[in-house]
Amino acid sequence: MLRGLSIKNFALIEQLQVSFDSGLITITGETGAGKSLLLGALGLLLGKRADLSSVKDNSQKCVIEGSFAINQYNLSSFFEDEELDYEEETIIRREILPSGKSRAFINDTPVTLQSLAALGEKLIDIHSQHQTLEVTTNDFQFEVLDALASADREIKSYKRGLRLLKEKEKEVDILIANQESFTKEYEYNSFLLKELEEAKLQPGELTELEERYEQLNNIEEIQERLSGSISVVSTEEIGVSDQLNTIKINLSKIESYSSGLKELSERIQSIYIELDDIQVSLVNELESLEADPHQLEQTSQRLQILHNLQVKHKAANIDELIVLKNELNEKVSRTESLSEDIEKLKVEITTIHSQLDELAIKIHEKRKKALPQLVEELENILKALGMPNASFKASLDLQEKYLSNGKETLEFLFSANKGGAYGALKKVASGGELSRIMIAIKAILSRYAQLPTIIFDEIDTGVSGEIAQKMADLMMTMSKNLQVFSITHLPQIAANGQSHYKVYKEDIDHTTVTQLKLLSEEERVKEIAEMIGGKDISDSALTHARSLLKSK
Incomplete structure (x- = not known):
């Protein structure tokens, strides 16, 4: 519900601030007084695009602000999705800067025009005579019928199921396309994978093999040099070991004479112990060596296999070959399991089809039951609005394919005259007739659904006398369930407003401005x-x- 509206520096409006109550609010004024300016300002507030031409004084910014009571609209999820602070008294503000740029805010948080428009359509529904063509659209007709059919739960389930069906069908299409692509490469990938698996790749293996090969390939030189080293260390009297031992004995005799000599004695002792350990290791290393031509051949062959694989796959090391093997394994496994995955998805799709068909039948039965009620209520209201011979023919036909809100088409035909031919609303109904049909539909909807604030902009054009009074009564009835604005030239409707505002122009300081006043x-x-x-x-x-x- 619109609680308040503030407009500054917009067109002929210099400064305007007004509060609104619930119920039926009528707005009157002479032609050209500025009633359209109010709708223009509201349009900007609800997300329409702005330009600098709508600003009164280009050196100042234009500000339009609206206060809305939204506690009855179940909008908390919208605010959560948009990451906005939810307030039962929500403030929407639109600013047009002197540069021509515009900004929008919801509860002081900057938002895009898309977000503003999404919220705006949930808060205010503006109807003028040229906008009544909405009533001729199939989507709108279903919306009205579904309000009476009380099939909201089934329709939501159906739409969720339809989204899921489309997702699963897309998955199947992708898998089938992948299957065709992967199958072409399957044999080649399998061959490459088998070759890598047979190589039994091990991380770090290449370094070990290269070291083993170098050792086996140079074993005679290694043996010769190890033997020579052992001889240098261990030959009696002239060997390094004996020479060090002599130094060690000499220093041990004099180490007590000074701390320097003691340190040298200890260092020689350490060297002697280390040399003795080295000698043992040299002997062990020499004893472990044995020429093995067969092992050398095997090592050489293994190195060649790994080298060939690296060259073939342009791999820098064994780890890269292992990564490639894992990737090939995944591709081959995926190809082998694709048929199974496709069949599994097809079973899921068949189940979804069954569920959707079941929901579509339930929706159809509820709609079929509500359709005569909708037609009867529409015809009764239109009779009261001066269309005594207005008649509708409506039919629901189940289809094979899944549509956006069920599996049926709705044909809604209209005749304004007794014995007249029935035709589609947009072809056979005049503008005045469409206006009354729209009011009738909104009156019906107001009893079955929580509607936003409705603004009727001179939708009563061409109506007078008793019919005008009937239209006023209808708006009064609607206003018991929602806030209704009527911009009108009819005294009967103006008189029925629980609040009555007048739009008028006046000259202030040689400038014409538009004002809005609550009348006593x-x-x-x-x-x-x-x-x-x-x-x-x-x-x-x-x-x-x-x-x-x-x-x-």
Whole structure:
């Protein structure tokens, strides 16, 4: 519900601030007084694009702000999805800067126009005579029918199922395409994988093999040099070991004479022990060596296999070959399991089909039951609105294919005259007839669904007398369940407003500005009398105006 509206520096509006109550709110004023400016400002507030031409003073920014009570609209999930602070009293603000750029805010958080428009359509529904073509669309007709059919739960389940069906069908298409692609490469990939698996690759193996090969290939030189080294260390009297032992004995005899000599003695002792350990290791290394031509051949062959694989796959090392082997294994496994995955998905799709068919039948039965009720209510309301011969023919036909909200098509035909031919609304209904049909539909919807604030912009054009009163009564009935604005030229409707505002122009400091004023009872009498009889208000017009106000 729109609680308040503030407009600054917009077109002919210099500064305007107004509050609104619930119920039926009527807005009147002479042609050209600026009623369209209010709708223009609201349009900007609800996400329409702006330009600098709508700004009154280009040196100042234009600001339009609206306060909305939203506690009845179940919008908390919308605010959560948009990452906005939810407030039961939500403030929407739109600014147009002197540069021409515009900004939008919801509860002081900057938002895009897309987000603003998404929220706006949930808060205000604006209808003018040229916008009534919405009633001729199949989507809108289903929306009305579904409100009466109470099939909301089934329709939501159906839409979820349809989304899931499309996702699964897309998955199948992708898998089938992959299967065709992978199958072409399957034999080649299998061959490459088998070759790598037979190589029994081990991380770090190449370094070990190269070391073993070098050792086996140079064993005679290694043996010769190890033997020579052992001889240098261990030959009696002239060997390094004996020479060091002599130094060690000499220093041990004199180490007590100074700390320096003691340190040298200890260092020689350490060297002697280390040399003795080296000698043992040299002997062990020499004893472990044995020429093995067969092992050398095997090592050489293994190295050649690994080298060939590296060259073939342009791999820098064994680890890269292992990564390639794992990738090939995944491709081959995926190809082998694709048929199984495809069949599994097809079973899931068949199950979804069955569930959707079941839901579609339930939706169809509820709609079929509600359709005669919708037609009857529409015809009854239209009779009261001066269309006594208005008649509808509506039919629901189940289809094979899945549609966006069920498996059926709705044909909604209309005839305004007795014995007249039935045809599609957009082809056979006049603008005035569409206006009344729209009001009738909104009146029905207001009893079955929580609608946003509705603004009727001169939708009553071409209506007068008793029909105007019936239209006013209808709007009053609607306003018991929602906030209704009616911008009108009809005194009967103006008089029925629980609040009555007047749009007018006045000159202030040589500048024409548009104003909006809440009328008092006496001001309403005068305004309605003027609507009845013109500027020269007669006593009879005043009397008529008072009677209209008393009868509301």
